[in-house]
Amino acid sequence: MEHNSSFSPHQFQPEPTMHWKVLTPFSPGTEVGWIPAHIRDPNLTFEVIPSDYDHDRSRRLSGLREWIDYARHAIRAWFKKPSGSDAPIGYLTSFPQLPICLALIKRVTFSNVPIVAWCFNLGSTYGGVKGVLARFASKAIDIFVVHSTAEIEIYSKWLRLPRDKFIYVPLSVAMKPLPAVSQAADRFVLALGTANRDYDGLVKALTPLGYRTIIIAGPKAMQNLDLPAFVEHKSGLPLEECHKLSRAADLIVISLKDVEAASGQVSFLETMMFGRPVIVTRAPGTVDYIEDGKTGMLVEPGDVEGLRSAIAKLWNDEDLRLRLGNAARTSVENSSTFKAVAPKMRQVLNSFAEG
Structure with missing residues (x-):
């Protein structure tokens, strides 16, 4: 046939x-x-x-x-x-x-x-x-x-x-490879984002510690804030520069104000994908992504003492920073x-x- x-x-x-x-x-x-x-x-x-x-x-x-x-x-x-x-x-x-x-x-x-x-x-x-x-x-x-x-x-x-x-x-988020990191002149904490940020509480938590800190945020998020000398504010940076700073920071803090709303996810996911340890306010938009003590650290809203303690703990424990950072990147790669x-x-x- x-x-x-x-x-x-x-x-x-x-x-x-x-x-x-x-x-x-x-x-x-x-x-x-x-x-x-x-x-x-x-x-x-x-x-x-x-x-x-x-x-x-x-x-x-x-x-x-x-x-x-x-x-x-x-x-x-x-x-x-x-x-x-x-x-x-x-x-x-x-x-x-x-x-x-x-x-x-x-x-x-x-x-x-x-x-x-x-x-x-x-x-x-x-x-x-x-x-x-x-x-x-x-x-x-x-x-x-x-x-x-x-x-x-x-x-x-x-x-x-x-x-x-x-x-x-x-x-x-669009997963990106880990970029080469140039050795920073000084260690630093990084905080970033504009919407719904509690930078007043963050500055209060940092003040007794005195750790060098960079905050990347729009001017409206920093209104009426009196920043101490160890805190540097940057605004209008291109995304590539934000990513570079995220990779170089010792730890990243996303401190939120209104815990009835979901916010901050893009900021902490884009830092977690670079293998950085994060400290984030417990809120509707964070608890689905951060497993406390495993892929990051959660602090209670408005708890200045708790935020200060978490920052100091991560700052002084390199092994913990490495473990949380690696787990954070794996979590983003697998689900986000x-x-x-x-x-x-x-x-x-x-x-x-x-x-």
């Missing part, structure tokens, strides 16, 4: 069953990056709708100018025809503002297109007209991906939505990288695909 020599293996390649438009405020180009770059699934295709604005992730609240930028981005995405795909469309977003803008469009157009809100982290909930609009829009969001288990309860109550619309997935969380994103997105 003769076989058809015109057979092509491509004719049995499955057609995509879902085409996802990807909207993030940190994607100015059309190249698929972020977590979708690590998904290899013939059922799923991705198209990035580029951002054309600056996104300040340290800003606690978005102003009118920022909301206009997010709304423009959402409108462009909504009305842009997919490139080369006839598959059903969905929207995959990062940060809360974009899915809220898309959801408002979805509600007023009576659409049923799915919206997956990845990295839905508000920092704090709010009332008034903004709260009413958020609840109105959020009913059109199909899945909320949050990065602390506590946020499931917080947001489901605030938005008055079922808990099963929220799932916890660890926040992810784009590659590590890609299977969970694939599972979420495939739940909307037509079989």
Whole structure:
């Protein structure tokens, strides 16, 4: 029996069953990056709708100018025809503002297109007209991906939505190799980040110790602080310089103010991935990532004496710093990288695909 020599293996390649438009405020180009770059699934295709604005992730609240930028981005995405795909469309977003803008469009157009809100982290909930609009829009969001288990309860109550619309997935970072470290002139403690930081408490904890300290933060986080001579404030550093200082520091402190909100994760994950020991305030955004005494140290909120004791303990124990730092890097590599969380994103997105 003769076989058809015109057979092509491509004719049995499955057609995509879902085409996802990807909207993030940190994607100015059309190249698929972020977590979708690590998904290899013939059922799923991705198209990035580029951002054309600056996104300040340290800003606690978005102003009118920022909301206009997010709304423009959402409108462009909504009305842009997919490139080369006839598959059903969905929207995959990062940060809360974009899915809220898309959801408002979805509600007023009576659409049923799915919206997956990845990295839905508000920092704090709010009332008034903004709260009413958020609840109105959020009913059109199909899945909320949050990065602390506590946020499931917080947001489901605030938005008055079922808990099963929220799932916890660890926040992810782009894993980087360990850079070469030049020998620092002096040992130092590093603290970094702007949003929700308790630098007043940190300075009080450090003052009796006198350890050289570098704080990398925006000016608004340092307002009304009288810094002692051993504390140096740096602002506006490029990310590469922040990473260099993170790798060179003896230890990193992320001291938080409002423990009702999830914050600080990016800062401590990006230092843990360089194998540095961290001291972090116990809060909703930290307890899912730091195992006290194993991958870092947790201190109680507002406990200046406890923070001082933890800093002194790590400063004076090289073996402990090495053990916690190595465990921290392993923890990030195993659970908090784009590659590590890609299977969970694939599972979420495939739940909307037509079989």
